[in-house]
Amino acid sequence: TRVRKKILRETVHRSADYNVGGSTRTPLITAYRERAVHIACCLAHFGDMSPRALRLLGTGDQTTGILRRDVYGWFARVSRGLYRLTAAGQQALQDYKQVAAPYMEELAQIQSDSAGKGDPR
Numbered sequence: 001t002r003v004r005k006k007i008l009r010e011t012v013h014r015s016a017d018y019n020v021g022g023s024t025r026t027p028l029i030t031a032y033r034e035r036a037v038h039i040a041c042c043l044a045h046f047g048d049m050s051p052r053a054l055r056l057l058g059t060g061d062q063t064t065g066i067l068r069r070d071v072y073g074w075f076a077r078v079s080r081g082l083y084r085l086t087a088a089g090q091q092a093l094q095d096y097k098q099v100a101a102p103y104m105e106e107l108a109q110i111q112s113d114s115a116g117k118g119d120p121r
Helices: 002-012 031-046 051-056 063-069 087-095 097-113
Strands: 075-079 082-085
Touching: 031 051, 031 063, 031 075, 031 082, 031 087, 031 097, 051 063, 063 075, 087 097
Parallel strands: none
Antiparallel strands: 075 082
16 A cells, blocks of 8 residues: 555665654654755765765765755755755754764764775765
8 A cells, every 4th residue: 555655665764763652742763854864964074065975975866855945954055056054954963963973973984984085075
């Protein structure tokens, strides 16, 4: 059924289960929010980037749409094809530290592996 497919698609795109049962007034970590956090981590780590450069870092096919729609107010368009993290995005990285931590570790590893090989942007 359509509902079943939607649920399966949602769970496939999550890297972990960050939602605690019985918690209230806490935003759920959906696959969309997790992808937005990943993009925010990349922008925090490397600065202004294009959607293409972000996708090369593994943010996924929905990167451009997430940046363009900016549902959470975390991203700002600097110029055509270039985005940066807003103050709200910086705060989100603090609010979702548990989700951001693995991405930040991965980005630090990428940076140390490519030291001297050029900027991924």
